[in-house]
Amino acid sequence: MKKTDVVIVGGSAAGIEAAITVQKQYKPDRIIVVRKEEKALVPCGIPYIMGTLGSAEKNVMPKALLGDAELIVDEVTSIDREVKSVATAGGETISYDKLILATGSRPIVPPIPGADLKNVFTIRKEIDYLQQLQDALKQAKDVVIVGGGFIGAEFADECRKMGLNVTIVELLEHCLILNCDEDFCIRIEDKIRETGVQVNTTCRVKSIVGDKKTEYIECDKGIRFNADVVILAVGAAPNTELARDAGLEIGKMKGIWVDQYMMTNDPNIFAIGDCAEKFCFFTGKPIATRLASVATREARIAGANLFQPRRRRNQGTIGVFGTMIAGTAIGVAGLTERAAKDFGFDLVTGEAIAVDKHPGAMPGATELRVKLIFDQNSRKIIGGEACGGATAGEIANIMAQAIASGMTANDIATAHVGTHPALTASPLVYQIVKAAEAAVAKLYYIEERVNAILSHKSWTS
Amino acid sequence: MKKTDVVIVGGSAAGIEAAITVQKQYKPDRIIVVRKEEKALVPCGIPYIMGTLGSAEKNVMPKALLGDAELIVDEVTSIDREVKSVATAGGETISYDKLILATGSRPIVPPIPGADLKNVFTIRKEIDYLQQLQDALKQAKDVVIVGGGFIGAEFADECRKMGLNVTIVELLEHCLILNCDEDFCIRIEDKIRETGVQVNTTCRVKSIVGDKKTEYIECDKGIRFNADVVILAVGAAPNTELARDAGLEIGKMKGIWVDQYMMTNDPNIFAIGDCAEKFCFFTGKPIATRLASVATREARIAGANLFQPRRRRNQGTIGVFGTMIAGTAIGVAGLTERAAKDFGFDLVTGEAIAVDKHPGAMPGATELRVKLIFDQNSRKIIGGEACGGATAGEIANIMAQAIASGMTANDIATAHVGTHPALTASPLVYQIVKAAEAAVAKLYYIEERVNAILSHKSWTS
Known part of the structure; x- marks a missing residue:
C-alpha cells in the first residue's frame, strides 16, 4: 500500500488547484493526484480547439502546475x-x-432517438x-449544435x-x-446570426436520423436540419458514484x-468542483453552477482547510462568467433579473452604454453596455451583466x-475607479458607475412615490 | 442679474459631471455652467491628440453631456x-x-532659464x-519632454x-x-527605450538654450539634448485664486x-476636482492626486449633497490610474510599496505573472503581471499594480x-472571479488571486517565525 498525506481524485482544474493550495498551505510530505488522463485539458479552452487553436495539444494544462505532487x-x-x-x-x-474528491462532471446525453448514431x-x-x-x-458540411448555452454558442x-x-x-x-437576461441574449443572437449561423430557439429536437451515421435532425413542427455532425451541448451532471458508494x-x-469549508460528511474527505454541491450566495439554496473558476475557488478553500x-x-x-461569441464579449456576475425575480427580490435595475475607450475616436473603441441589478430594500447589488468589448470579462x-x-x-x-483613453470608458460615462446612477435615480423616484402615498390625506384624515 | 439655483464655475470633467449629477438628484429649475472655453477637451485624451487622434477636434467632450444646464x-x-x-x-x-467650484489646475512652469523661449x-x-x-x-526633428511622469511618458x-x-x-x-514601484517603472522604461525614445533619469535640466526659439537643453554634468520643441510636463497646481479672494x-x-461632503467652509459653496484639496483614503492626510476620474467622483458626491x-x-x-505606454498597459490602485513604507505600514507583498488569455496559444495572449501590497497587521490590501495587456486598466x-x-x-x-479563454487569465493562474496567495504564504511564514520566537526556551525558562 502506498502511504500519503493527501490523495486527490481527479486532476482537472479543481484537482490541480487543490494540489497547489495544499502544498502552499501545509507543505505535506506526499501528495498524490490520481486521474484517468495522462494529459488534462484546459476546460474552458475546449471549444477553441476546433477553430482558434487548431489542436487539442495546444489546450493542455502544463504538468508543472502540480509542483511536487505525484501524478498517477x-x-x-x-x-x-x-x-x-x-x-x-x-x-x-x-x-x-x-x-x-474532484471527480468532475460528465456531459448529459438527452434521451433523443438517434443520439447513439x-x-x-x-x-x-x-x-x-x-x-x-x-x-x-x-469532413463535414452541415453541423447542428443542440443546446444554445454558452458552451453550445462557443x-x-x-x-x-x-x-x-x-x-x-x-x-x-x-x-x-x-446566463443572461433576455435583452442581452437577443443582442448576442443577432451577432451570431450576422456571422451566418442559424439560430432556432423554442425548438425541440425529436430525433437524430441517419443510416448508422447522422444525416439530419428532426425537430417539432416537422422542421429538419441537415447534420453531418451533431454536437450535444445540453449541460453536465456531477460524477458522484465513487462518493455515493462510499456512503x-x-x-x-x-x-x-459539502459544508461551507468544502468538507463532506466525513471530516477527512473534501469535495470540490463540478462533483460538489454548490449553494447560492444570495439564498443559500443549492444551485447547478459548474464553472472552472468556481471549481478552483473551492479548491483554494478546501486545500486551506485540510489539516486546520x-x-x-x-x-x-x-457565479461569475465570461464568454466571447461572434466577436462580442459578455461578462455576468451574480443573479440575472429573471433569477432575482424568481427568488422573490424586489428589484431596481440601472443601465449604461458607452464606448470602452475615450474619446470615441480612439482606435478600437467598442460599445459596451452594462446592466446592474439591485435589491430595492437593501439597495445592494445582486447582479450585473456587461456586453461589448473584451474588457467585459474583467468588468x-x-x-x-x-x-x-x-x-x-x-x-x-x-x-473609486481609474480611467484611461486606451483602456476604459471616459470617467464621465464609465458604465458601472453610470448604471448605478441610473438605479439611484429610480430608487429616489420609488422613495418619493412611497412618501407621497404614506402622506396622502386618506391616511391622515 | 441672472438668477439661478446652481452655478458651476468650470466646465471640464468635474464641472460637467456636477451638472449631470445635480440634474439627476434634484431637477433644479436653472443650472448655469460658466467656463472660459467654448469647447472642453477630454483631459486624459490630450496626449493622444498629437499622434493617435491627429486633431484636437476629435478630443472634444460632447456638449450634450450638459443636458439642461446652460453653458455660458x-x-x-x-x-x-x-x-x-x-x-x-x-x-x-x-x-x-x-x-x-471646478476651476481645475494649471501646468507648473519650472524656474528654468529659457522656459519662455x-x-x-x-x-x-x-x-x-x-x-x-x-x-x-x-515642423520639428528633435523633441525633449521634461518630466517622465505618466503625462510626459504618454x-x-x-x-x-x-x-x-x-x-x-x-x-x-x-x-x-x-505612480508605480521601481520594478514596474524599469519595465516601462525598457519598453519605452525599445521604441527608440531616449530616457534620461536622475537628470536635472539647467537651462533651455536658443536664439528666440529653443535649440537645445542643457542638463547637469554638461549633457545636452537637441530640442526643436520642449514640452514641460512637471505637474499642475490648483487654480484657487477665485476661492482665495472670496475668503x-x-x-x-x-x-x-473641503470636508468629506465636498463642502468648503461656506455651506453654500462646494469645490471639486483639481482645484479641491484631496485627502488620502489610508491616512487622511492631504495628497496631490489630480486625475479626471477622481474629479468626476468628487462631482458625483458634491452634486448629491448640494441641497440635502x-x-x-x-x-x-x-487613487486609481491607468495608462498605456509603448504598447504596455499599466493599472495602479492605492499605495505603492514605497508610499506605504513612507506612511509607516508594515508590508507584505505578493506577485503573480501569467498571460491574460488562456491557454497561452490563444491569439493575442500577453503577459500580465500583478503585485498586491498588504498591511501585515490588518492583512488588508492597501495597493496594487498591474502591467502588461490592455485589461490592466479594469484590473x-x-x-x-x-x-x-x-x-x-x-x-x-x-x-469570486470569472475567467474565459479569450478574456482573462486561466482560473489556475488568475493574477490577482495568485498574488494574494503569494502574500498569504508569506503571512503564514511571518506568523510561524513570530510563534517560534515567542515559544523559544529563553522566554519560558
Whole structure:
C-alpha cells in the first residue's frame, strides 16, 4: 500500500488547484493526484480547439502546475473510509490522511432517438474524443449544435470559423437564457446570426436520423436540419458514484454534499468542483453552477482547510462568467433579473452604454453596455451583466467584488475607479458607475412615490 | 442679474459631471455652467491628440453631456458670498443658491532659464494652444519632454508615433516613480527605450538654450539634448485664486479645503476636482492626486449633497490610474510599496505573472503581471499594480474595489472571479488571486517565525 498525506481524485482544474493550495498551505510530505488522463485539458479552452487553436495539444494544462505532487494515471474505483484508503482500477491501494474528491462532471446525453448514431458527439474533456470530433468536423458540411448555452454558442462560433454551415437548436426561448437576461441574449443572437449561423430557439429536437451515421435532425413542427455532425451541448451532471458508494451524502442538485469549508460528511474527505454541491450566495439554496473558476475557488478553500479546519470559508457561489461569441464579449456576475425575480427580490435595475475607450475616436473603441441589478430594500447589488468589448470579462470581476462586499447603488455611484483613453470608458460615462446612477435615480423616484402615498390625506384624515 | 439655483464655475470633467449629477438628484429649475472655453477637451485624451487622434477636434467632450444646464462662455472673476452671486469678465452677475467650484489646475512652469523661449510648451487644456504645439511638432526633428511622469511618458510615446526623435529628461530616479514601484517603472522604461525614445533619469535640466526659439537643453554634468520643441510636463497646481479672494479656506496641498461632503467652509459653496484639496483614503492626510476620474467622483458626491447634505460621503482618495505606454498597459490602485513604507505600514507583498488569455496559444495572449501590497497587521490590501495587456486598466478597478471594501489577502485568494479563454487569465493562474496567495504564504511564514520566537526556551525558562 502506498502511504500519503493527501490523495486527490481527479486532476482537472479543481484537482490541480487543490494540489497547489495544499502544498502552499501545509507543505505535506506526499501528495498524490490520481486521474484517468495522462494529459488534462484546459476546460474552458475546449471549444477553441476546433477553430482558434487548431489542436487539442495546444489546450493542455502544463504538468508543472502540480509542483511536487505525484501524478498517477489510473482510476480510483472505491474508497475505504474506515481504513482511509482508495483502490484503483490498476490494482493500487493508496492510504490517505485527507482525501479530496474532484471527480468532475460528465456531459448529459438527452434521451433523443438517434443520439447513439455515428458523428453525434457530446463534449467530453478527453483529447482522443475531441480529436475524433475535430476530424469529423473537418469532413463535414452541415453541423447542428443542440443546446444554445454558452458552451453550445462557443462551439457554434468555432465551427463557423472552420467554414461549416452551422445551426443551433435551443429548447428555451433564447440562447444563453440561463446566463443572461433576455435583452442581452437577443443582442448576442443577432451577432451570431450576422456571422451566418442559424439560430432556432423554442425548438425541440425529436430525433437524430441517419443510416448508422447522422444525416439530419428532426425537430417539432416537422422542421429538419441537415447534420453531418451533431454536437450535444445540453449541460453536465456531477460524477458522484465513487462518493455515493462510499456512503457520502449527496445534495439536492445531485452533487456531493459539502459544508461551507468544502468538507463532506466525513471530516477527512473534501469535495470540490463540478462533483460538489454548490449553494447560492444570495439564498443559500443549492444551485447547478459548474464553472472552472468556481471549481478552483473551492479548491483554494478546501486545500486551506485540510489539516486546520476553517482557515477559509465558502460564503456561497456568486457565479461569475465570461464568454466571447461572434466577436462580442459578455461578462455576468451574480443573479440575472429573471433569477432575482424568481427568488422573490424586489428589484431596481440601472443601465449604461458607452464606448470602452475615450474619446470615441480612439482606435478600437467598442460599445459596451452594462446592466446592474439591485435589491430595492437593501439597495445592494445582486447582479450585473456587461456586453461589448473584451474588457467585459474583467468588468464582470469588478461587479463580482461589488456583490461580494455588499456595495449599494450609492456606493457604486461613488466607487473609486481609474480611467484611461486606451483602456476604459471616459470617467464621465464609465458604465458601472453610470448604471448605478441610473438605479439611484429610480430608487429616489420609488422613495418619493412611497412618501407621497404614506402622506396622502386618506391616511391622515 | 441672472438668477439661478446652481452655478458651476468650470466646465471640464468635474464641472460637467456636477451638472449631470445635480440634474439627476434634484431637477433644479436653472443650472448655469460658466467656463472660459467654448469647447472642453477630454483631459486624459490630450496626449493622444498629437499622434493617435491627429486633431484636437476629435478630443472634444460632447456638449450634450450638459443636458439642461446652460453653458455660458465667460470667466468668473469674483464671488460675493454675502449676496450669493458671481461676477464675470463679460460683465454678468449671476446669483446662486448653491455654487460649485471646478476651476481645475494649471501646468507648473519650472524656474528654468529659457522656459519662455518659443517652442517651449506646457500642457494646457486649450484647443488653440495644443494646435500650436502640434504644428510645432510637425515642423520639428528633435523633441525633449521634461518630466517622465505618466503625462510626459504618454506625450513621448505620441511624439515617437509622429516620427520624431524623442528624449525624456526626468529629475527622479525613474519615470513614473510617483505612480508605480521601481520594478514596474524599469519595465516601462525598457519598453519605452525599445521604441527608440531616449530616457534620461536622475537628470536635472539647467537651462533651455536658443536664439528666440529653443535649440537645445542643457542638463547637469554638461549633457545636452537637441530640442526643436520642449514640452514641460512637471505637474499642475490648483487654480484657487477665485476661492482665495472670496475668503474660502485653502488646504496644506494648496487646494480649496473641503470636508468629506465636498463642502468648503461656506455651506453654500462646494469645490471639486483639481482645484479641491484631496485627502488620502489610508491616512487622511492631504495628497496631490489630480486625475479626471477622481474629479468626476468628487462631482458625483458634491452634486448629491448640494441641497440635502450628507447623501454621499467621500471617505478619501484611493487613487486609481491607468495608462498605456509603448504598447504596455499599466493599472495602479492605492499605495505603492514605497508610499506605504513612507506612511509607516508594515508590508507584505505578493506577485503573480501569467498571460491574460488562456491557454497561452490563444491569439493575442500577453503577459500580465500583478503585485498586491498588504498591511501585515490588518492583512488588508492597501495597493496594487498591474502591467502588461490592455485589461490592466479594469484590473486596477478590481483592485480598487478590493481596497475600498477592506479585503484581506485571504479574502482575495478566495475571491469570486470569472475567467474565459479569450478574456482573462486561466482560473489556475488568475493574477490577482495568485498574488494574494503569494502574500498569504508569506503571512503564514511571518506568523510561524513570530510563534517560534515567542515559544523559544529563553522566554519560558
